[in-house]
Amino acid sequence: MNKILIIEDEESIATLIKMNLIKAGYQCDVAYDGAEGADKLSENHYDLCLLDIMLPEINGYELLSYAKSLEVPVMFVTAKGETQDKVKGLKAGADDYITKPFEILELLARVENILRRFHKTEQYIKILDLDIDTVSREVRKNGKVLKLTYKEFDLLLLFVRNPETALYRETIYEHVWDSPYLGDSRTVDLHVQRLRKKAGLEKNIEAVYKVGYRFRLR
Amino acid sequence: MNKILIIEDEESIATLIKMNLIKAGYQCDVAYDGAEGADKLSENHYDLCLLDIMLPEINGYELLSYAKSLEVPVMFVTAKGETQDKVKGLKAGADDYITKPFEILELLARVENILRRFHKTEQYIKILDLDIDTVSREVRKNGKVLKLTYKEFDLLLLFVRNPETALYRETIYEHVWDSPYLGDSRTVDLHVQRLRKKAGLEKNIEAVYKVGYRFRLR
DNA sequence: TGAGTTTGTATCATTTTTGTAACAGGGGAC
DNA sequence: GTCCCCTGTTACAAAAATGATACAAACTCA
Numbered sequence: 001m002n003k004i005l006i007i008e009d010e011e012s013i014a015t016l017i018k019m020n021l022i023k024a025g026y027q028c029d030v031a032y033d034g035a036e037g038a039d040k041l042s043e044n045h046y047d048l049c050l051l052d053i054m055l056p057e058i059n060g061y062e063l064l065s066y067a068k069s070l071e072v073p074v075m076f077v078t079a080k081g082e083t084q085d086k087v088k089g090l091k092a093g094a095d096d097y098i099t100k101p102f103e104i105l106e107l108l109a110r111v112e113n114i115l116r117r118f119h120k121t122e123q124y125i126k127i128l129d130l131d132i133d134t135v136s137r138e139v140r141k142n143g144k145v146l147k148l149t150y151k152e153f154d155l156l157l158l159f160v161r162n163p164e165t166a167l168y169r170e171t172i173y174e175h176v177w178d179s180p181y182l183g184d185s186r187t188v189d190l191h192v193q194r195l196r197k198k199a200g201l202e203k204n205i206e207a208v209y210k211v212g213y214r215f216r217l218r
Numbered sequence: 219m220n221k222i223l224i225i226e227d228e229e230s231i232a233t234l235i236k237m238n239l240i241k242a243g244y245q246c247d248v249a250y251d252g253a254e255g256a257d258k259l260s261e262n263h264y265d266l267c268l269l270d271i272m273l274p275e276i277n278g279y280e281l282l283s284y285a286k287s288l289e290v291p292v293m294f295v296t297a298k299g300e301t302q303d304k305v306k307g308l309k310a311g312a313d314d315y316i317t318k319p320f321e322i323l324e325l326l327a328r329v330e331n332i333l334r335r336f337h338k339t340e341q342y343i344k345i346l347d348l349d350i351d352t353v354s355r356e357v358r359k360n361g362k363v364l365k366l367t368y369k370e371f372d373l374l375l376l377f378v379r380n381p382e383t384a385l386y387r388e389t390i391y392e393h394v395w396d397s398p399y400l401g402d403s404r405t406v407d408l409h410v411q412r413l414r415k416k417a418g419l420e421k422n423i424e425a426v427y428k429v430g431y432r433f434r435l436r
Numbered sequence: 437t438g439a440g441t442t443t444g445t446a447t448c449a450t451t452t453t454t455g456t457a458a459c460a461g462g463g464g465a466c
Numbered sequence: 467g468t469c470c471c472c473t474g475t476t477a478c479a480a481a482a483a484t485g486a487t488a489c490a491a492a493c494t495c496a
Contacts, residue, residue, distance in 0.1 A: 016398065023386050104392055105380070106335065113331055136432060137384040149453060150428035186473090187455060193474065207473060209464075367442055405444060407484065412443095425484060427452065 002047040002115055003027045007037035007063065008077065009055055013100070017050065020104050021111070022178065025134065025157060034058025041067055048114055049074045051094075064094060073118050075110065127160045128204065128217065141200060151176055152195045159205060159215035169212040188212070220265040220333055221245045225255035225281065226295065227273055231318070235268065238322050239329070252281055259285055266332055267292045269312075282312060291336045293328065334379075345378045346422065346435065359417065369394055370413045377423060377433035387430040406430070 004026050008014040011032065018028045029044070031037035034055045041049065041063075049067045051074050053060035060076065067074045076097035095114055098107060112123070125132040131140040137153055139146045148156065154176045158167070169188045173181035176191075192213055196202050204216045222244050226232040229250065236246045247262065249255035252273045259267065259281075267285045269292050271278035278294065285292045294315035313332055316325060343350040349358040355371050357364045366374065372394045376385070387406045391399035394409075410431055414420050422434045 020386075020388065023388060104389055109331060109334060113327055133382075135384065136382045137426060137429065151454080185455080186457090189473065190455070190475095209472070369443075403444085404446090404484090408444070408486095411485070427483065 003029070003044065004111070005029050005031065005037065005040055005044075005046040005049045005072075007031045007034070007049065007055065008052040009033055010052075013052075016104075017107065020108065024108055024111075025154070026111075027175070034060075034063055037063055038066060041070060041072065046072050047118070048072065048111065050077055050111075051075065052077045054079065073114050075114060125160055127163070128201075130156075130160070130199065132156070132160065139199070146199055148195070148198060151191055152198065155191055155195055156199065159213075163215045163217050166208045166214045167212050172212055221247070221263065222329070223247050223249065223255070223258055223262075223264045223267045223290075225249045225252070225267065225273065226270040227251055228270075231270075234322075235325065238326065242326050242329075244329070252278075255281055256284055259288060259290065264290050265336070266290065266329060268295055268329075269293065270295045291332050293332060343375075343378055345381070346419075348374075348378070348417070350375070350378065357417070364417055366413070366416060369409055370416065373409055373413050374417065377431075381433045381435050384426045384432050385430045390430055 002025075004021055006014050006017050006021075006028060008017070008030070009032050014030045014032065018030055021028050029040055029046075031040050035058060037049075037051075037055075038058060040046075049063075049072050051060050051063055051067070053076055055063070064074050064076075073095045076094045077100060078097055079100050095118075096110055098110055123133060123135050125134065129141055133139075134157065139148055139153065139156065155172070158172065158175050170181040170183075172188050173179075173185075177187075192205060196205050201215075206214050206216055208214050222239055224232055224235050224239075224246060226235065226248070227250050232248045232250065236248055239246050247258055247264075249258050255267075255269075255273075258264075267281075267290050269278050269281055269285070271294055273281070282292050282294075291313045294312040296315055296317055313335070314328055316328055341351060341353050343352065347360055349361075350356075352375065357366055357371065357374065373390070376390060376393050388399040390406050391397075391403075395405075410423060414423050419433075424432050424434060426432050
């Protein structure tokens with residue numbers, strides 16, 4: 001699961017980006033100023049940082065070098081016409097930049113591109129006898145398309161991106177349902193059963209007693 | 219089929235790039251110096267030009283402006299450490315750059331990215347049994363002109379430019395209506411129905427439950 | 437101005453997804 | 467070995483999403 005930090009002081013833009021990234025299957029945090037951004041960077045591991053150059057308090061370049069020191073790839077988000085900033089940003093080591101206003105499709109393409117470059121994500125995932133296309137949201141097993149529902153697909157993605165990992169129900173719920181887990185619900189279990197059955201993963205998704213489930217590759 | 223011109227004097231590198239691009243499904247020409255490059259650019263239409271900066275005879279920047287005048291996207295190929303060149307290249311209008319030595323996967327990703335970005339300005343698109351002229355905004359199906367409305371045309375364009383992709387309603391709305399999607403509106407759906415009917419794409423535009431729609435080529 | 441288009445909302449029918457409940461069975465803890 | 471909690475399974479009903487149709491507002495073009 002890829003985690004992206006958005007550092008952007010304009011709330012509407014931050015929200016727009018966040019919504020779209022979440023839809024595309026990423027996990028997102030937002031920081032509204034440089035200080036908050038630096039805090040979040042130090043507290044969590046992120047796979048990518050979208051960074052607005054013009055920020056209150058700490059400016060973008062300082063944050064850039066901080067992120068780089070943590071080996072987090074950075075994509076600059078610049079306002080239109082600030083060509084000098086683009087150049088400066090690239091010199092300073094940003095991995096990409098995008099100019100506001102931008103097409104959401106372009107943003108997604110660039111995000112994917114960066115993550116792919118840093119070997120974090122792929123459009124196609126081949127695992128066991130499954131071929132997963134994360135862009136078309138299709139899964140094939142031995143060439144035959146599986147009819148997975150929205151949640152089943154997200155659940156499968158979580159498993160294949162975290163193989164051999166004991167995933168807590170809480171973790172699963174929060175990733176797939178994107179809302180806090182209130183405990184005491186069989187929802188996750190039921191979806192796991194359905195996924196197991198549809199994808200023929202009875203042997204590969206195993207229950208971990210009192211924890212949740214684990215995806216086995218063997 | 220996308221056609222790519224590689225202008226590169228080092229034969230081993232040119233061959234390596236060519237081989238990989240062909241394998242990835244592109245059609246390739248190679249020019250070994252600037253003069254040959256300029257000739258080929260004038261003789262054929264290319265969708266992308268990969269351009270080495272350090273060339274005998276004509277240097278990369280002159281070729282860049284020539285390619286730009288023909289509206290051919292250009293990606294600079296620079297040797298490592300030539301940071302100044304990167305900056306200069308971007309300023310001069312290159313659409314992307316890549317540093318030697320590079321990962322083939324990265325090259326392919328970047329090529330794809332550029333083509334995706336520029337595909338949007340292609341005048342003629344032939345797909346399935348449709349002929350689309352993006353300038354006159356006319357669509358023919360088996361030679362017969364379809365009477366599409368403004369929004370229907372934009373919607374069709376979005377689909378044909380993103381085939382086999384699960385497009386979210388948000389994405390569709392923001393692209394075609396060019397304003398933020400506020401959720402909970404059947405507008406996109408309705409336009410999809412109309413487009414399906416008028417263009418006879420009932421089989422090709424399929425609903426992706428809880429997501430939006432997907433354009434199928436098969 | 438007025439007829440014809442285009443566009444978006446509202447409504448209803450149908451299909452699909454999702455989550456709760458209830459019960460059965462099995463694996464740990466002791 | 468026994469008991470109990472946890473997980474597997476099935477059924478069902480609520481909720482949500484999509485397709486289809488009708489209609490009204492907005493816009494176009496003569």
